[in-house]
Every structure is written in structure tokens, then in C-alpha cells.
Amino acid sequence: MFPNNYETVFILTPVLSEIQIKDTVDKFRKVLTDNGAELVHEENMGLRKLAYPIQHKNTGYYQLFEFKAPGTIIEKLNTEYLRDERIIRHLTVSLDKHAVAYNDRKKNGLVGKKKQTENAGEAK
Numbered sequence: 001m002f003p004n005n006y007e008t009v010f011i012l013t014p015v016l017s018e019i020q021i022k023d024t025v026d027k028f029r030k031v032l033t034d035n036g037a038e039l040v041h042e043e044n045m046g047l048r049k050l051a052y053p054i055q056h057k058n059t060g061y062y063q064l065f066e067f068k069a070p071g072t073i074i075e076k077l078n079t080e081y082l083r084d085e086r087i088i089r090h091l092t093v094s095l096d097k098h099a100v101a102y103n104d105r106k107k108n109g110l111v112g113k114k115k116q117t118e119n120a121g122e123a124k
Contacts, residue, residue: 003038003068003069003070004068004069004070004071004094004095005040005066005067005068005094005095005096005099005100006066006067006068006069006074006092006093006094006095007064007065007066007067007092007093007095007099007103008064008065008067008077008090008091008092008093009062009063009064009065009090009091009092010028010062010063010081010087010089010090010091011050011054011060011061011062011063011087011088011089011090012024012060012061012062012063012086012087012088013055013057013060013061013086013087013088014047014057014059014060014061015057016061016086020086021061024084024086024087025044025063027080027084028063028065028077028080028081029042029065031076031077031080032065032067032069032073032077035069035072035073035076035077036069036070036073037067037068037069037073038067038068038069039065039066039067040066040067040068041064041065041066041103041107042063042064042065042066043063043064044061044062044063044064045061045062045063045064046061046062047059047060047061048060048061048062054088054089055088057088060088060089066095066103074092077092078090078092
């Protein structure tokens with residue numbers, strides 16, 4: 001079975017301590033790796049303001065995992081998210097080849113920057 005590319009983001013309740021946050025992130029990293037996922041990228045986005053209140057909370061800790069895995073893992077991952085009361089929101093999406101290429105450019109710092117040739121033209 002060919003592994004698919006996925007990206008999952010979850011928001012943790014802001015009342016957790018740093019140790020509880022780390023334990024929760026480690027738990028979901030273990031869920032992924034124990035079920036055959038290969039982690040490609042991981043990003044802790046930190047405490048951010050929510051666009052709207054969720055469970056009477058205005059902020060949350062964001063965590064992102066990009067991984068390759070068979071499609072059967074998604075149902076298990078979603079079940080774990082729903083069982084964990086520390087998770088206030090989660091979203092897992094399948095990435096196509098364009099999204100994977102974009103994420104690679106973003107990791108290399110090439111997203112949001114003008115090309116060198118454009119900068120050279122503006123300097124004159």
C-alpha cells in the first residue's frame with residue numbers, strides 16, 4: 001500500500017502546563033509512529049489567539065505534524081483526538097503534490113520572499 005502525504009494540526013487547551021503540552025504532543029507523535037507513519041515535519045506554533053472562542057477559551061497551543069502514512073491511520077488518529085479532552089480542535093488533510101512542494105519551499109525559507117532577480121531590478 002502506497003503511503004499518502006498528510007498534514008494534521010491540533011489545538012490544545014491553553015490551561016495546560018508546558019509539561020502537559022509536551023506529553024500530549026509526544027502522545028500523538030507516538031500514535032502516528034506506532035501506526036506506521038513517517039514524520040516528515042513537525043512544528044510547534046505556540047500559543048495563538050483563536051479566531052473565535054472554543055469552549056469559552058480565546059487562545060490555544062497549536063501543533064502541526066506533516067507525515068506519510070497509509071490512509072487507514074486517519075481514523076485511528078481522529079479517534080484519539082476525540083478521546084483526549086486536552087484537544088479542543090483538530091484537522092487532518094491529505095496533501096497533493098503541489099501542497100507537498102509548497103511545504104518543502106516553506107521549510108527552506110523560500111515562501112514569502114521575492115526572487116533574487118526581482119530584488120536586483122528594484123535596486124537600480
